[in-house]
Amino acid sequence: MTHYDLAIIGSGSGNSLITPEWDGRKVAVIDGGTFGGTCLNVGCIPTKMFVYPAQLAGSTEEAARLGVDLRVDSVRWEEIRDRIFGRIDAISEGGRRYRAEQLENVTLYSEYVRFTGSRRLETASGQEITADQIVIAAGSRPVLPDIPGIDLPQVHTSDTVMRVEKLPGRILILGGGYIAAEFGFVFSAFGSQVTMAVRSGALLRAQDETVSERFTAAAAAQWDVRLNHTVDSLAENADGSVRAVLSGPAGPAELDVDLVLVATGRTPNTDRLDVQAAGFDVEEDGRLAVDEYQRVHSAGQPVPGIWALGDVSSEHQLKHVANHEARVVSHNLLHPNELQASSHRFVPAAVFSQPQVASVGLTEAQARDYAAEEGLDLVTVVQDYGSTAYGWAMEDTTGFVKLLADRSSGRLLGAHIMGHEASMLLQPLVQAMVFGLDAYTMARGQYWIHPALTEVVENALLSLNSKPQSTGLQP
Ligand SMILES: Cc1cc2nc3c(=O)[nH]c(=O)nc-3n(C[C@H](O)[C@H](O)[C@H](O)COP(=O)(O)OP(=O)(O)OC[C@H]3O[C@@H](n4cnc5c(N)ncnc54)[C@H](O)[C@@H]3O)c2cc1C
Ligand SMILES: NC(=O)c1ccc[n+]([C@@H]2O[C@H](COP(=O)([O-])OP(=O)(O)OC[C@H]3O[C@@H](n4cnc5c(N)ncnc54)[C@H](O)[C@@H]3O)[C@@H](O)[C@H]2O)c1
Numbered sequence: 001m002t003h004y005d006l007a008i009i010g011s012g013s014g015n016s017l018i019t020p021e022w023d024g025r026k027v028a029v030i031d032g033g034t035f036g037g038t039c040l041n042v043g044c045i046p047t048k049m050f051v052y053p054a055q056l057a058g059s060t061e062e063a064a065r066l067g068v069d070l071r072v073d074s075v076r077w078e079e080i081r082d083r084i085f086g087r088i089d090a091i092s093e094g095g096r097r098y099r100a101e102q103l104e105n106v107t108l109y110s111e112y113v114r115f116t117g118s119r120r121l122e123t124a125s126g127q128e129i130t131a132d133q134i135v136i137a138a139g140s141r142p143v144l145p146d147i148p149g150i151d152l153p154q155v156h157t158s159d160t161v162m163r164v165e166k167l168p169g170r171i172l173i174l175g176g177g178y179i180a181a182e183f184g185f186v187f188s189a190f191g192s193q194v195t196m197a198v199r200s201g202a203l204l205r206a207q208d209e210t211v212s213e214r215f216t217a218a219a220a221a222q223w224d225v226r227l228n229h230t231v232d233s234l235a236e237n238a239d240g241s242v243r244a245v246l247s248g249p250a251g252p253a254e255l256d257v258d259l260v261l262v263a264t265g266r267t268p269n270t271d272r273l274d275v276q277a278a279g280f281d282v283e284e285d286g287r288l289a290v291d292e293y294q295r296v297h298s299a300g301q302p303v304p305g306i307w308a309l310g311d312v313s314s315e316h317q318l319k320h321v322a323n324h325e326a327r328v329v330s331h332n333l334l335h336p337n338e339l340q341a342s343s344h345r346f347v348p349a350a351v352f353s354q355p356q357v358a359s360v361g362l363t364e365a366q367a368r369d370y371a372a373e374e375g376l377d378l379v380t381v382v383q384d385y386g387s388t389a390y391g392w393a394m395e396d397t398t399g400f401v402k403l404l405a406d407r408s409s410g411r412l413l414g415a416h417i418m419g420h421e422a423s424m425l426l427q428p429l430v431q432a433m434v435f436g437l438d439a440y441t442m443a444r445g446q447y448w449i450h451p452a453l454t455e456v457v458e459n460a461l462l463s464l465n466s467k468p469q470s471t472g473l474q475p
Pocket of ligand 2: 145146174175176177178179180182198199200204205263264265266316317318349350351352
């Protein structure tokens with residue numbers, strides 16, 4: 001058995017905890033998967049590296065509308081894939097080598113681990129590890145629905161689909177959330193024939209209703225979206241393709257595809273850690289129960305020295321949330337008497353599809369309930385990109401900014417943007433919400449560059465109040 005001052009399970013966001021303050025103290029990093037975790041290897045970063053060239057490939061129709069005839073002669077999938085992973089694999093390997101070989105106080109265990117007691121771990125090869133403090137940063141993994149044929153080699157998740165040998169000609173995507181929306185766009189822009197089977201009546205259903213409705217329409221204009229459809233079975237054809245049987249409002253239908261992508265959510269890795277052996281509390285959805293200091297709980301009480309962060313314990317499966325929680329844990333590990341709390345008040349998120357979607361705060365349905373409870377006068381504004389000069393330049397027909405606010409104070413309750421660079425347009429609204437800047441001061445207390453696309457945000461803010469607004473910039 002080897003004892004450490006600190007043991008970290010998971011080398012994704014967990015890797016950032018090894019700061020210089022730990023020099024001279026014994027630290028174990030344990031990861032049975034690829035060093036660097038989800039975001040770097042199979043998540044945020046490679047997906048966006050595919051989205052960017054997909055935006056180039058997918059711009060021909062938009063260009064033609066503006067009088068520029070572009071043609072995509074070919075998409076060199078193998079080259080794109082190898083460029084992306086040539087970069088990413090090197091970063092992952094460099095990080096692994098640094099931890100494994102260059103830090104005297106750090107030991108890297110490249111294997112899976114599970115709890116055998118609250119402060120005791122056993123690795124897959126049977127090595128026992130104990131530690132004064134343990135951070136659980138073990139992330140989440142894709143969920144596979146129980147469908148006959150789900151284990152066929154042609155069936156992929158986001159873990160494997162980005163590395164396939166060649167661009168699939170026909171692809172079936174299950175699900176209508178983040179991953180489905182991003183890969184639906186990438187593959188369709190690259191020229192694959194995409195069919196998306198969605199159980200419910202809309203894509204991105206967790207989003208504000210206007211976003212979900214308009215995104216569904218925009219997606220359906222680009223690829224085959226089958227709403228209210230389930231996939232009942234998958235079977236291999238003699239030629240190596242897959243026959244899917246789908247059920248929808250018009251009855252069952254068969255579809256032959258070359259590849260199936262399952263994007264039906266991700267589950268926290270608590271089960272594989274045997275957290276029950278340690279007596280840790282688990283939420284209904286499988287997340288580890290933590291308090292605002294990221295302390296893991298047992299029977300409702302914090303367990304001293306046991307922390308969790310990121311997807312394994314967070315209701316937001318987002319990298320910027322995992323990073324924030326890692327900064328909190330990093331502080332708390334070293335300052336047990338001055339604990340810092342994490343904040344999940346205004347968590348923004350973006351879906352990097354076409355169109356892009358970005359949001360923060362309440363949806364309209366949530367804002368209605370909140371306003372009723374608090375006695376607020378809820379005001380909702382939808383401002384189209386096409387109503388501003390830059391929107392004219394783009395001949396934009398789909399982009400919009402939707403704001404929800406309390407009319408009298410101008411306090412923003414939610415902001416939702418769909419369209420070109422939505423994630424960038426959203427950030428000033430996140431800033432306003434976090435720092436308590438009201439919509440009216442935000443609109444008139446600063447210059448807005450003309451004729452930038454940010455004017456759509458300015459106009460949305462102004463539209464929240466029909467009353468005349470303060471004229472003024474700060475002198
Ligand atoms: C396709 C895709 C795209 C995404 N895009 C975005 C995006 O654009 N923006 C965004 O904010 N978020 C995005 N996310 C979500 C983001 O990747 C995650 O929220 C984030 O990576 C979680 O980080 P983490 O540190 O909690 O876990 P991870 O990075 O998953 O790290 C957990 C590590 O723990 C290891 N591990 C698990 N169990 C054990 C065990 N028992 N023993 C030892 N090691 C173990 C795993 O091998 C893994 O390396 C995306 C996710 C996916 C799948
Ligand atoms: N840009 C980003 O920030 C980004 C990108 C990708 C992933 N992520 C994170 O990863 C998480 C996982 O992504 P995801 O797209 O897999 O999950 P998701 O929760 O966004 O969407 C899951 C989809 O699958 C459907 N579904 C669930 N079970 C099903 C079943 N049995 N059969 C058919 N459909 C089913 C749901 O209705 C939903 O449409 C996201 O919630 C997000 O937090 C973030």
